[in-house]
Every structure is written in structure tokens, then in C-alpha cells.
Amino acid sequence: MLKSLLKEQQTSRRGFLLGASGTAAALVVGFRPSVAPLAAGDAEAVHNPFVKITPDNKVTVVAKHFETGQGTSTGLSTLVAEELDADWDQVLVEWAPADAKVYNNLHWGAFQGTGGSSAIANSFMQYRKAGAAARDILVRAAAGAWKLPASDIKVEKGRLIHDASGQSASFGEMVPHAAGLQAVEEPVLKDPAKFELIGKAIPRKDTPAKTTGQAVFAMDVRVPDMITAVIQRPPKFGAKVASFDAAEALKVRGVIDVKAVGSGVAIYARNTWAAIKGRDALSVEWDEAEAETRGSEEIFAEYEALAKQPGAIARQDGDVGTALAQASKKVSATFRFPYLAHTPMEPLNCVIRSEAQSAEVWTGSQFPTIEQGVTAAILGLKPEEVTIHTVYAGGSFGRRATPNADYVAEAAMVAKAIDGRAPVHLVWTREDDVKGGFYRPLNLHRVEAGIDGEGQPSAWHQRIVGQSILAGTPFEGFLIKDGIDATSVEGAQNLAYDVPNITVDLHSPKVGVPVLWWRAVGHTHTGYSTEVIVDMLAEAAGQDPVAYRLKQMKNHPRHAGVLKLAAEKANWGGDLPEGWARGVAVHESFNSYVAQVAEVAIEEGGGIKVKRIVCAVDCGLAVNPDVVVAQMESGIIYGLGTAIRNAITLDGGEVDQDNFPDYEPLRISETPEIEVHIVNSTEAPTGVGEPGTPPVAPAVANAIYAAMGKRIFTLPFSESGIEFA
Amino acid sequence: MYELKINGETRSVDVDGDTPLLWVIRDELNLTGTKFGCGVAACGACTVHVDGAPTRSCQLAIEDAAGVEVTTIEGLNSPVAEAVQAAWQEMDVPQCGYCQSGQIMQAVGLLSENPKPSDEDIDDSMAGNICRCGTYVRIRGAIHKAAGKLEI
Ligand code: FES
Ligand code: FES
Numbered sequence: 001m002l003k004s005l006l007k008e009q010q011t012s013r014r015g016f017l018l019g020a021s022g023t024a025a026a027l028v029v030g031f032r033p034s035v036a037p038l039a040a041g042d043a044e045a046v047h048n049p050f051v052k053i054t055p056d057n058k059v060t061v062v063a064k065h066f067e068t069g070q071g072t073s074t075g076l077s078t079l080v081a082e083e084l085d086a087d088w089d090q091v092l093v094e095w096a097p098a099d100a101k102v103y104n105n106l107h108w109g110a111f112q113g114t115g116g117s118s119a120i121a122n123s124f125m126q127y128r129k130a131g132a133a134a135r136d137i138l139v140r141a142a143a144g145a146w147k148l149p150a151s152d153i154k155v156e157k158g159r160l161i162h163d164a165s166g167q168s169a170s171f172g173e174m175v176p177h178a179a180g181l182q183a184v185e186e187p188v189l190k191d192p193a194k195f196e197l198i199g200k201a202i203p204r205k206d207t208p209a210k211t212t213g214q215a216v217f218a219m220d221v222r223v224p225d226m227i228t229a230v231i232q233r234p235p236k237f238g239a240k241v242a243s244f245d246a247a248e249a250l251k252v253r254g255v256i257d258v259k260a261v262g263s264g265v266a267i268y269a270r271n272t273w274a275a276i277k278g279r280d281a282l283s284v285e286w287d288e289a290e291a292e293t294r295g296s297e298e299i300f301a302e303y304e305a306l307a308k309q310p311g312a313i314a315r316q317d318g319d320v321g322t323a324l325a326q327a328s329k330k331v332s333a334t335f336r337f338p339y340l341a342h343t344p345m346e347p348l349n350c351v352i353r354s355e356a357q358s359a360e361v362w363t364g365s366q367f368p369t370i371e372q373g374v375t376a377a378i379l380g381l382k383p384e385e386v387t388i389h390t391v392y393a394g395g396s397f398g399r400r401a402t403p404n405a406d407y408v409a410e411a412a413m414v415a416k417a418i419d420g421r422a423p424v425h426l427v428w429t430r431e432d433d434v435k436g437g438f439y440r441p442l443n444l445h446r447v448e449a450g451i452d453g454e455g456q457p458s459a460w461h462q463r464i465v466g467q468s469i470l471a472g473t474p475f476e477g478f479l480i481k482d483g484i485d486a487t488s489v490e491g492a493q494n495l496a497y498d499v500p501n502i503t504v505d506l507h508s509p510k511v512g513v514p515v516l517w518w519r520a521v522g523h524t525h526t527g528y529s530t531e532v533i534v535d536m537l538a539e540a541a542g543q544d545p546v547a548y549r550l551k552q553m554k555n556h557p558r559h560a561g562v563l564k565l566a567a568e569k570a571n572w573g574g575d576l577p578e579g580w581a582r583g584v585a586v587h588e589s590f591n592s593y594v595a596q597v598a599e600v601a602i603e604e605g606g607g608i609k610v611k612r613i614v615c616a617v618d619c620g621l622a623v624n625p626d627v628v629v630a631q632m633e634s635g636i637i638y639g640l641g642t643a644i645r646n647a648i649t650l651d652g653g654e655v656d657q658d659n660f661p662d663y664e665p666l667r668i669s670e671t672p673e674i675e676v677h678i679v680n681s682t683e684a685p686t687g688v689g690e691p692g693t694p695p696v697a698p699a700v701a702n703a704i705y706a707a708m709g710k711r712i713f714t715l716p717f718s719e720s721g722i723e724f725a
Numbered sequence: 726m727y728e729l730k731i732n733g734e735t736r737s738v739d740v741d742g743d744t745p746l747l748w749v750i751r752d753e754l755n756l757t758g759t760k761f762g763c764g765v766a767a768c769g770a771c772t773v774h775v776d777g778a779p780t781r782s783c784q785l786a787i788e789d790a791a792g793v794e795v796t797t798i799e800g801l802n803s804p805v806a807e808a809v810q811a812a813w814q815e816m817d818v819p820q821c822g823y824c825q826s827g828q829i830m831q832a833v834g835l836l837s838e839n840p841k842p843s844d845e846d847i848d849d850s851m852a853g854n855i856c857r858c859g860t861y862v863r864i865r866g867a868i869h870k871a872a873g874k875l876e877i
Contacts, residue, residue: 069820210822213758213798220757394823637859
């Protein structure tokens with residue numbers, strides 16, 4: 001989403017200039033956004049690296065995107081290693097510092113960040129060129145050292161080889177010989193037919209550290225003299241601290257201090273347990289004058305009333321009113337989608353050290369330059385005085401991509417409140433996370449659609465009511481146009497089915513609950529409503545759900561491609577055991593196309609069990625097919641657990657849920673068999689972190705309908721009376 | 726002051742008796758491989774071995790840990806553990822990785838008791854360990870693979 005919409009803002013990268021500083025220390029190849037060529041050995045080139053090759057024969061790829069499990073560090077390294085012809089085992093990864101000029105997301109403009117499943121898509125050429133440029137320098141270094149023509153030197157698995165003379169050298173050995181060499185402007189890239197790493201399931205770079213307990217997450221950062229803080233936040237969103245009494249909290253052994261900070265009251269302690277106990281002992285009076293006090297039911301009732309009024313038009317083709325009036329059959333439904341929390345496995349946390357003229361922040365940083373800027377503003381520093389140390393992120397699903405850097409900003413306020421006396425680790429507990437807002441917005445969709453005498457869809461009216469994610473954020477300017485927040489209507493506005501009369505309109509009411517993108521953003525609800533409605537249309541037309549969809553997708557060949565592949569692999573239409581049924585859904589998000597066939601069974605006792613999901617994905621060229629499969633599995637499990645039973649509900653403005661027992665993710669015992677098929681493609685790679693999620697809920701809902709004749713319009717399924725075995 | 730036998734050493738820690746083992750391990754001993762996920766026995770991220778049995782360290786107060794032997798992911802050292810970690814690596818199980826210490830401790834516990842678990846045994850033993858990244862398909866596969874390695 002961000003990707004496509006921020007594209008206009010994309011800065012020109014024509015000034016693709018490289019400098020090699022072939023000192024004995026390291027061969028560094030970097031990009032500079034300016035057009036001035038770099039002198040070899042220019043210290044600035046060292047300052048802007050994408051890849052570093054050192055005399056110890058290590059190739060260090062500098063990742064501008066964070067690693068939250070989606071495989072980016074492996075993917076970016078693959079791009080460099082491929083063009084460099086490095087040996088995969090010599091490749092290491094480190095994270096880039098915050099620097100929007102050098103490490104910006106090329107789809108987003110002057111802003112460094114990861115999201116919208118864009119990491120590999122925006123870096124594909126950039127990281128390949130970095131690898132190719134480094135290779136070119138190494139070849140010329142070897143040519144100089146051996147006094148041979150560069151064109152006779154080949155590179156294989158991290159070695160420079162001259163066949164005729166039998167000479168060969170490692171990259172590391174050639175680093176000193178690269179001194180003074182300047183990189184070419186446009187290095188020659190490989191013919192994709194010759195790729196040896198791209199397109200192969202090579203091992204992930206982060207696996208060893210993640211199987212031995214050695215991977216360092218922000219939660220594991222230890223800075224000398226560090227203390228821990230937790231914050232007591234208000235029970236209702238928008239409430240403020242009126243007064244607090246810290247006397248009991250300060251009696252808890254290990255508690256050091258208690259201070260009001262922007263978002264609540266911070267308890268500082270010698271360790272996490274003391275901080276948590278101190279917080280339990282604290283008493284706070286809240287000023288709720290500006291707090292949100294509505295409950296989910298009231299919000300839904302207001303949305304339902306709004307859905308009776310026309311909204312801002314996101315799309316209008318033909319005349320939907322007349323077409324509906326003339327339809328031979330109509331279907332309609334009101335869909336209800338709850339607030340959803342992301343609950344990444346690592347509760348949010350951040351380590352900060354604040355000094356008079358500088359600060360350092362350690363976190364699994366998704367928007368480094370925003371976090372840098374916000375921290376600097378709070379601490380009265382210049383952005384460049386704030387160092388962001390990116391570490392492994394224990395999951396995000398969108399939660400860490402906050403336009404206001406929420407929890408990093410809190411950490412800065414916590415540090416400021418004690419004048420930087422000690423480095424602080426701000427820790428959120430799971431309860432803080434579940435109750436902490438920044439949810440997928442609650443949404444209500446009203447859809448009415450009709451078919452003509454031949455059964456073809458003739459009218460589609462979709463009215464969406466939901467909070468804008470982007471209003472009031474720095475993204476508002478590019479992503480909200482004519483009152484339409486693109487993230488509210490994506491996936492509905494660009495419906496993949498050819499319908500001559502279509503209207504999509506939108507209400508974006510204000511609610512005092514902070515909302516945020518959640519794995520696949522608007523597609524999490526539009527993918528559901530559109531795929532359930534189209535299933536209902538197929539039924540009204542008396543046609544097979546797969547064949548019916550394919551008929552309406554004449555202008556959407558990649559949708560049709562994945563749908564056919566999933567149907568074929570799932571043996572769509574084939575026999576199933578008694579009590580089993582299949583359902584299907586297909587949806588594009590972030591320029592990747594995913595179809596899923598769900599098989600469900602009614603178990604003894606009447607509960608539903610999801611038995612198998614067959615998934616087909618078209619994400620262009622799959623840089624690492626195993627990572628693509630992993631991301632589909634991940635998106636499916638995330639989406640399935642949520643659809644079955646997850647909801648954040650409010651009562652009088654207070655969140656009902658508080659931890660995993662009442663916001664319970666899918667467990668291994670409930671996980672269906674999952675089969676993933678990747679469409680063979682030479683198109684440019686597109687994202688895979690999110691697109692696996694939207695189709696699973698509607699595919700399962702359509703299968704449940706096929707099994708038991710019940711349509712599900714209110715999510716989660718548990719709210720519609722569906723029991724799972 | 727409490728004494729704790731952990732990863733073959735005896736350590737003393739100066740904390741309140743109600744301090745969960747999890748926080749002793751992470752904050753006092755700086756063994757950060759063991760993770761905090763929920764604090765309420767619902768996720769398994771904090772799983773360690775207590776006298777060889779997978780145990781949620783967020784639920785065991787240090788005052789109740791007298792005389793027990795604790796093993797964390799850092800102290801794993803057995804043929805079963807080796808097989809599990811190798812299988813995990815071969816299948817590239819982890820995504821974000823945050824739950825994986827707990828998953829591995831639980832899986833080592835399972836295979837130590839039951840060297841050839843069925844899918845159902847795996848479900849029973851591993852259902853308390855949440856993976857928010859949804860690596861369950863591979864966890865199941867890796868446990869079978871580790872079982873296969875141990876057979877030889
Ligand atoms: S942290 Fe102990 S079970 Fe979740
Ligand atoms: S790998 Fe991320 S929670 Fe399991």
C-alpha cells in the first residue's frame with residue numbers, strides 16, 4: 001500500500017555512484033544520492049556502504065531493512081552475493097544506521113523504513129548493483145595484481161580465478177589491491193538465466209543465532225548501569241494523569257523512582273520484576289475528560305447508522321442504483337470486523353541512553369529515521385545526534401511501524417524525565433501490548449450486489465465505515481485524497497472482478513482509539529467481504545465458485561493464474577470424506593497475488609476443524625522460494641487464528657482483553673496442513689510478508705458455508721456462533 | 726540471597742523470594758536466550774528445563790527453586806538437543822525467532838521422553854508454545870526430523 005502510493009514521491013536514483021575505498025582495512029562499495037563522483041578512498045564512501053569486503057574475506061551486507069522474521073536480511077544478502085559471485089558462507093549481515101539519504105526505501109521517498117511488503121521489491125536493483133559494482137572492483141584489483149586483462153578473470157564462489165595462468169585469490173586477498181580503484185557508474189548485471197542464488201532455497205542468515213538463544217532482540221540489550229521502566233497507562237484511550245501516589249510503589253524493593261511521562265506514569269526499577277511490582281502498588285487518578293468512552297457495540301451501532309448515508313466516493317463506474325433495481329437476483333450483507341491487536345511475540349520495548357549532546361536507541365527498528373527524528377525532538381537534540389541501533393525484532397506485523405514512533409517516543413520521554421541519569425530499558429508487558437491500542441481499525445461494510453439474467457455480476461455497491469489509519473499522520477498528505485484514505489478501501493476499490501456498475505464509498509468517523517496498519521492493512525477486511533460476496537453471487541448464479549470467479553477475471557490474468565493453480569493442486573471438485581467441504585478465495589495485495597483453497601471438516605460434536613489450506617502465490621520472481629513458502633505459512637496461520645477467535649472489544653472505552661488467554665493466537669494443535677505453490681515468474685519480485693493473510697479467512701468461511709450452510713458476516717467466527725473442534 | 730543451580734553452575738542472586746525464575750535468569754544472570762512473552766503461563770517463550778522437565782520459568786518463584794537444576798537454552802548439551810537444533814537449522818524453522826528458545830526447550834523435553842512422537846504427541850506437548858510468526862508446520866517437521874536423526 002505505502003509502496004504503490006508513495007511511489008510518486010520516489011526520489012530519482014539516477015545518481016547511482018559508487019566509490020571504492022580499497023584501503024587495507026576494507027573494500028567498501030556504497031551509494032551516494034548526490035551526483036558528485038567519489039574519489040577512491042574517500043572516507044565518505046566508507047560512510048555509505050551497502051556492502052563491505054574485508055581482508056578477512058568476509059562480505060558484510062548492510063541491510064537497510066529490519067529483520068522481523070520475514071527473511072529480509074537473507075533476501076538482501078542474496079541479491080548482493082548473487083551479483084558478487086560470493087560464497088554464501090562468507091556473507092554476513094549488519095543493519096544500516098538511520099540515514100534517509102542513503103538507506104531510504106526507494107518506494108517511499110526520503111524516508112527509511114520497512115513495510116507494505118516492499119523490502120525486496122524496492123531493493124532488488126539497488127542491492128544487485130551494489131554487488132555487481134563490488135565484483136567489478138575486485139576483478140580489476142586482481143587484473144592489476146596479476147598484470148592480466150580483467151576480461152580474462154572470472155569469479156566463482158568467492159574466488160577470483162584466471163584459468164590460463166592457474167592463478168586464483170580470495171576476495172579478502174584482493175582487498176589491498178583495490179586501493180585507489182573507483183567504481184563504475186553502471187555495473188553490468190547478470191543475466192537472470194545465470195542466477196545461482198536468486199531463486200534458490202538457500203539457508204537463512206539468521207537461523208543459527210535463532211536456534212541457540214544467541215540472537216539479540218531489544219529485550220536482550222544490556223547496557224552498563226541500565227535500569228528498567230514500565231509505564232502505567234490510562235484504562236481509557238485519551239485519558240491523562242490527574243494525580244498519582246507513589247508512596248507504596250517506592251516501598252517495593254528495587255524501585256528507584258516514579259515520574260509522570262506523556263503517556264502515563266513511569267516506574268523505574270533495578271530490574272523488570274521490581275518495576276512490574278512497583279506498578280501494581282502505584283495508585284493513579286485519571287482525568288478522563290477527553291477519553292474515549294464508547295464501547296465496541298456503541299461504535300458498531302453508530303457505524304451501522306452511518307452506513308445508511310452515502311459516503312465519500314472511492315470508485316464509481318456506471319449506475320449502481322439502476323443496475324441493482326434491474327438485477328435478476330441480489331445478495332447483500334453487513335460485515336462487522338473488530339479491532340485487532342498485532343501481539344508480536346516480543347513485547348514492545350526499547351533501550352535508550354541519553355547524554356547531554358547525544359542519544360543512543362536500541363530497538364527492532366522499523367522506521368529508523370522517524371524514530372531518530374522523534375527521539376531527537378523529545379530530547380532537544382539534532383537528529384544526527386541520535387544513533388539508532390537496529391537489532392532483531394521479535395515480530396511486528398505492522399505494530400512497530402508507527403508514524404509517531406510511539407514506544408520509542410515513550411522511551412525518550414522516560415529517559416528525559418530522569419534527565420538521562422541512567423540508560424533505561426522501557427518494557428511493555430503483554431497486558432500493555434494487548435490493551436495498548438494501535439489496533440487494526442474496527443470496520444463495518446455494507447455490500448449489495450446483483451447478477452443479470454445470465455448470472456453475470458451487474459451491480460456491486462460496497463459502503464465501508466472505518467477509522468482512517470492515516471489521518472493525522474505524516475503520511476496523510478500522500479495517502480488521503482478527496483477524503484479517501486487509500487488504506488480503508490484498498491482491495492475493494494480495485495475489485496478484481498469485472499462488474500459494469502460499481503460504487504465503493506467510505507465513511508471515516510473519528511474514534512479516540514489509536515489505530516494502525518495490521519498485516520495486510522485494509523485487505524484484512526476488504527479481502528474478506530469481497531470474497532464472501534462473490535461466493536454468494538456464484539451461488540445465486542448457480543455456478544461453481546472457482547469457475548464463476550475465473551469468468552469475471554478476464555482483465556486480471558495473475559489473479560486467474562493463482563486461482564487456477566490453487567484449484568488444481570487442491571483437486572477442486574474432487575471427492576472429499578463425509579462432512580468435509582472446500583472453500584476458495586483469491587486476493588491481490590502489495591502487488592502479489594494469492595489464492596487459497598480451504599478444506600474444513602465437521603468433527604464429531606459439531607465443531608469445525610480446518611484440515612488443509614492449499615495456497616498459490618504469484619510474487620514475481622521468488623528471490624528465495626523457501627522464504628516465500630514460510631511467509632505464506634506464516635500469513636495463513638496469523639490470519640486463521642485471528643479469524644477464528646481474536647477480537648479486541650471495548651466496554652465503556654476500556655479494553656476487555658489483556659493477555660494471550662483472552663486474545664489467543666492459533667496453536668500448533670489447531671494448525672492445518674499447509675501446501676504452498678509458487679507461480680513460476682520472471683516479473684520483478686513483489687512482497688510476501690502480508691499477502692498470505694487476506695485470503696485465508698474468506699476461504700475458510702466459504703468452506704464452512706459449503707459444509708454447514710451458514711454464512712459468516714461477523715468476525716471473529718466465534719462471534720457468529722461457529723465452534724472449532 | 727538465593728542459590729540457584731543453573732547450567733551446571735551454582736549462582737547466588739539477591740532478589741525477593743517471589744521473583745519468577747524468568748527474571749532471575751534474564752535480569753540477574755543475563756542469560757537472555759530465555760524469553761518473556763506473557764508472564765502468565767500462556768505462551769511458553771520462557772520455557773527452561775527444571776530437573777530435565779520443560780517448565781515455564783515465569784511461573785516458578787525463586788524461593789521455590791531451591792535444590793533444583795535449571796537448564797536454559799545456553800546450557801543445552803545433549804544428543805537430543807543437538808539433533809533438535811540441527812533439524813531446526815536444516816528446516817529454517819525460525820522467523821522472528823523470539824519464541825524459538827522456548828520451542829526448542831519444549832521439543833528437547835518431548836524427544837527426551839518420547840523419541841518417536843506422533844503428530845498427536847507433538848500437538849499435545851507443543852500446544853502451550855505460541856509462535857506468533859506461525860512456524861508450526863516447520864516445528865512439526867523439525868521434530869520428526871530430529872527424531873529421525875536420533876534413531877540412527
Ligand atoms: S512468558 Fe512464561 S509462558 Fe509466556
Ligand atoms: S518465530 Fe516469531 S514468534 Fe515464533
